[in-house]
Structures are given as structure tokens and as C-alpha cells.
Amino acid sequence: MIPFRLLAILLRDVARDLLRHRGQHLLVVLTLASGLLLAGGGLLAVESLDRWVSRMESMAKVTVFATEGGHLDEAEASLRRDPRFRGVRRVSAKEATERFLASSREAGLLLESLGGEPLPESLELDIRPDLVAERRAIEVGESLRYMPGVGDVVVDHERLSALQRSARVVRSAVSLMGVILLLAAGFSTGNVIRMSILSREEEIGIMRLVGASESFIRTPLLLEGALLGLAASALSMLALLGLWLPLQRGAWGLPPLFVEMARLGFFSPRSIILLGTVGTLTGALGALWGFWSTQRSQRRLAAVDQGTEA
Amino acid sequence: MIVLNHVGKQYGRMHTALADVNFHIQAGEFVFLTGPSGAGKSSLLKLLFRQQVPTSGEIRLAGHRLGEMPEKEIPVLRRKMGVVFQDFKLIHSMTVFENVAFVLRIMGVSFPEQKNRAFRALKMVGLQHKLSNFPLQLSGGEQQRVAIARALVNDPLVLLADEPTGNLDPDLAQEIMSLFERINGQGTTVLVATHDRSLIQRMKKRVLGLEHGHLAFDTPAPSSTLAV
Numbered sequence: 090m091i092p093f094r095l096l097a098i099l100l101r102d103v104a105r106d107l108l109r110h111r112g113q114h115l116l117v118v119l120t121l122a123s124g125l126l127l128a129g130g131g132l133l134a135v136e137s138l139d140r141w142v143s144r145m146e147s148m149a150k151v152t153v154f155a156t157e158g159g160h161l162d163e164a165e166a167s168l169r170r171d172p173r174f175r176g177v178r179r180v181s182a183k184e185a186t187e188r189f190l191a192s193s194r195e196a197g198l199l200l201e202s203l204g205g206e207p208l209p210e211s212l213e214l215d216i217r218p219d220l221v222a223e224r225r226a227i228e229v230g231e232s233l234r235y236m237p238g239v240g241d242v243v244v245d246h247e248r249l250s251a252l253q254r255s256a257r258v259v260r261s262a263v264s265l266m267g268v269i270l271l272l273a274a275g276f277s278t279g280n281v282i283r284m285s286i287l288s289r290e291e292e293i294g295i296m297r298l299v300g301a302s303e304s305f306i307r308t309p310l311l312l313e314g315a316l317l318g319l320a321a322s323a324l325s326m327l328a329l330l331g332l333w334l335p336l337q338r339g340a341w342g343l344p345p346l347f348v349e350m351a352r353l354g355f356f357s358p359r360s361i362i363l364l365g366t367v368g369t370l371t372g373a374l375g376a377l378w379g380f381w382s383t384q385r386s387q388r389r390l391a392a393v394d395q396g397t398e399a
Numbered sequence: 400m401i402v403l404n405h406v407g408k409q410y411g412r413m414h415t416a417l418a419d420v421n422f423h424i425q426a427g428e429f430v431f432l433t434g435p436s437g438a439g440k441s442s443l444l445k446l447l448f449r450q451q452v453p454t455s456g457e458i459r460l461a462g463h464r465l466g467e468m469p470e471k472e473i474p475v476l477r478r479k480m481g482v483v484f485q486d487f488k489l490i491h492s493m494t495v496f497e498n499v500a501f502v503l504r505i506m507g508v509s510f511p512e513q514k515n516r517a518f519r520a521l522k523m524v525g526l527q528h529k530l531s532n533f534p535l536q537l538s539g540g541e542q543q544r545v546a547i548a549r550a551l552v553n554d555p556l557v558l559l560a561d562e563p564t565g566n567l568d569p570d571l572a573q574e575i576m577s578l579f580e581r582i583n584g585q586g587t588t589v590l591v592a593t594h595d596r597s598l599i600q601r602m603k604k605r606v607l608g609l610e611h612g613h614l615a616f617d618t619p620a621p622s623s624t625l626a627v
């Protein structure tokens with residue numbers, strides 16, 4: 090029965106302290122939320138980039154173009170039997186022209202000036218997953234060049250590999266910046282929580298004098314720190330959502346690539362949990378740091394009082 | 400209940416607060432500790448409360464050897480005691496009720512029980528109408544009475560009081576002493592440090608006198624007033 094009572098008392102204490110020191114706590118939440126906003130922004134950017142790259146990967150294909158005025162009937166029949174491909178789609182010259190016209194106004198004007206259907210027909214080949222790796226995909230592409238009626242072969246994976254390399258560099262840079270920002274935010278938040286606890290040092294000292302155990306004093310402080318951290322995480326996620334919503338609607342005239350990346354989605358549940366956990370842990374560790382500081386300073390005072398330290 | 404054997408307390412190398420102090424207080428006794436300022440009264444109470452450790456000798460309180468007591472057992476000892484500090488030591492961010500009930504909270508007493516017992520303790524010191532006030536809204540005398548209520552609320556085995564009537568007018572001081580007597584009558588051992596000679600004379604209790612850190616005298620109570 091007593092543990093439940095202590096839990097009820099603990100929760101009541103935490104709620105009361107959160108309200109009583111709301112000014113200091115608001116400062117803690119805002120400090121941590123600003124750090125998490127930057128770090129979370131980086132995480133969201135990395136996640137969007139990953140999604141975009143994997144979307145590009147899923148769309149990557151090998152395209153076989155016919156020679157000028159030529160046809161791909163024979164090649165198509167052969168490729169449909171080829172086990173290296175999961176699917177073969179024929180794109181007629183008319184469809185290719187329509188696609189090109191739809192891509193931009195300038196492209197339409199260019200084609201109109203050429204007249205007729207200037208684009209050759211093609212075959213879009215969906216390559217087997219085990220052959221998707223850059224080198225192997227290129228080898229597959231090379232092997233198609235000498236098939237009857239084939240004028241050119243374009244392997245998307247070749248271009249994609251450059252994109253993947255750039256994405257890796259961006260991901261590493263943003264991740265590193267995110268970690269540095271998070272450490273800085275963690276340090277400053279821990280310090281703000283520590284200052285808030287140090288301002289209650291006298292109160293904590295009296296609690297010790299009337300028989301409160303260290304865990305009785307520490308536990309509500311830890312819980313308060315964790316709750317403040319969680320609140321800061323929620324606040325930073327809301328702020329990021331507030332930025333993401335207009336971005337994915339194409340606001341602020343940002344480049345289409347950014348808008349396209351934003352449209353691929355907000356945080357995944359895993360990232361939400363990660364950001365919440367990081368905020369909660371930062372708050373709790375800051376509180377622990379503050380508690381240790383009061384313990385250390387009170388021990389020092391006690392030593393001076395005892396005459397063992399002058 | 401309280402045993403001191405050759406207890407000494409030294410601050411640094413130069414200042415001796417207590418030297419070779421020996422006495423024995425039985426369970427249920429009411430004892431005054433007196434002496435001029437700087438005689439070592441507060442130092443002695445700090446040792447009994449385990450706020451400090453003796454430089455030499457041995458102290459036993461309610462079965463605990465205080466000098467050898469591990470840090471984690473100190474809160475357990477303190478919960479068995481009620482202490483009225485000279486500077487009250489009230490938590491300013493808590494109301495009068497919360498200050499008094501705090502001791503019960505750390506003992507895991509249920510909230511309705513905390514309310515009852517804190518109200519009863521505050522009623523004993525005549526402050527039941529100031530439950531929701533904060534300490535800084537009270538006079539010095541009222542704050543002292545809150546500190547007394549907090550010391551009594553957990554029905555302690557031992558009550559230590561450092562100048563508990565220092566800020567009170569003579570009538571109220573007498574009332575507080577009567578309250579201590581009543582608590583003592585219920586079996587609590589009471590040790591009151593004071594230099595108020597008139598109060599000591601009126602109460603007719605055992606008196607321990609400190610001078611320059613030495614136990615100068617130990618005057619027993621008249622046998623009829625010993626509440627053992």
C-alpha cells in the first residue's frame with residue numbers, strides 16, 4: 090500500500106512543483122525546444138532525403154531506345170524472355186512525345202519546331218533487384234547495346250549512384266551538425282535545469298534535515314526534468330509541423346526539389362519516438378546534474394561547517 | 400534514549416565547541432540544555448541530529464550509534480525525531496500546511512491522514528487558521544510555531560528544540576512549554592536548548608548546563624515532575 094501512496098504523493102509533488110516554478114520551467118522548455126527544433130529539422134531533412142533517394146531508386150530503370158525510324162519488336166520478344174528483367178514496357182514514339190510535351194512548356198515548343206514525332210520508341214526494363222547495384226546494372230545495360238533495332242541504352246542507376254553519393258555526404262554532414270546541436274542544446278538545457286534546481290537548494294537542504302531521503306528528493310526532480318524534456322520535444326515537433334505544412338504546399342517559392350522532398354512525408358513514427366526520447370533524456374539528465382550539484386555544494390558547506398575544510 | 404560518552408567536537412584546529420561531555424537521558428525525560436551563547440548548545444543539538452559528527456567519543460540515540468551511522472540511514476533517524484531549529488528552516492515556497500505535512504509525506508502517510516494530522520498539529524500551536532499562508536506572510540513568532548508544529552506532527556520519539564521560545568512573548572512561550580510538557584507526557588523525550596533562566600526555573604525539569612564546551616552541571620528534576 091505504501092509504495093502506491095508514495096507514487097501518488099510523488100505525482101502530486103511533481104504536478105505542484107511544475108506549476109509552482111512555472112516561470113523557470115517555461116524557460117527550460119523553450120531552451121530545449123529551440124535546440125530540438127534545429128536538431129529535429131536536420132533529422133527531418135535527412136529523413137526526407139532518404140525517402141526521396143529510395144523513391145528514385147524504386148523508379149530507376151534501364152531504357153532501350155530504338156534506332157531512328159527503327160522498331161524494337163524483335164528486341165522486345167527477346168527481353169520478355171530474359172530472366173534479368175521483371176518487367177518490360179513498350180513506350181511508343183507517340184507516348185514518348187506526349188510525355189516530353191507534358192514535362193515543360195519549353196520542351197513543347199522545342200518539339201513543335203521539329204515537327205512530327207521526333208522521339209524514337211523505347212522499352213522500359215524493370216531490372217531484377219539483385220542486379221540493381223550500380224556496376225552490375227551498367228553491365229546489363231552494355232549487354233543490350235548490340236541487340237537488333239537498339240540505338241541507345243540509358244541506365245538510370247548510373248546517374249542514381251552519383252545522387253546516392255551526394256545524399257550520403259549530405260546525410261553525414263546534417264547528422265553531424267544535428268548531433269553537435271543536440272549536444273549544445275543538451276548542455277544548455279541541462280544548465281538551465283541545474284540553475285532552476287540550484288535556486289531551490291535551500292529548500293532541498295531543509296528537506297534533507299527533516300528526514301527526506303536522497304531518492305525522495307531526486308525522483309520528483311528527475312521526473313520533472315523528463316516531463317519538461319518531453320514537453321520541449323512535443324513543442325519542437327509542433328513547430329516543425331508548422332514549418333513543414335506550408336513547405337509541402339509549395340509556399341515561400343522554394344525550389345521544386347525541396348517541395349517534392351517535403352511532400353514525401355513528415356517524421357516517421359520511429360523519428361518521433363527518437364526525438365521524444367532524446368528530449369526526455371536530456372531533461373532527466375539535466376535534472377540529475379542539478380541534483381548532484383546541490384549535493385556537492387551541500388557536502389562542501391557541511392564540511393566547512395564541521396571544520397574539516399577551511 | 401540519548402547517551403553521550405566522552406563526546407568532543409572541534410572546528411578546525413583551534414576552536415573546541417565541546418570537550419568530554421558525558422550524560423544519559425532516559426526515554427520520556429524532559430531536559431533543558433542551558434548555557435551562555437557559544438557554550439556549545441547548538442553544536443550539541445547538531446550532533447544529536449546527525450547534522451555533524453563528533454570529533455571524539457560516542458553518541459547513541461534511540462539505539463543508533465550516530466558516529467558510525469551510514470549516510471543512507473540518517474533520514475530514518477531524522478524521521479524518528481522532531482527538531483525545532485533556531486532559524487525555523489521552513490520552506491518558503493510551501494504553505495504552512497505543506498511545511499507541516501512534508502514530514503508525513505516523506506513517511507508515505509496518505510493525504511487524508513496528512514490533512515488530519517497537520518491540522519491537529521497546527522491547532523496545538525494555535526495556527527489552524529493560517530493553513531494556506533506562506534511562511535513569509537507570518538510573523539517570527541508564528542513561523543516558530545509552524546516549526547514546532549512540524550516537529551510534533553510525526554509523534555517523534557525525541558523532540559530537540561533550539562531556543563524554541565526565542566521569538567515568542569512570555570504568555571505564548573509558556574503555552575509552548577505546556578505543549579512540550581503534554582507531548583512529553585505522551586512518552587516523547589524532550590531536550591530544549593535555551594538560555595531563558597526564568598523559563599527553566601518555572602518548569603522544574605532536569606537541567607544540563609554547558610560552559611565553554613564542558614558539561615558544567617547536571618541538575619536533576621524534582622522527583623515528582625519526572626515523567627518516566
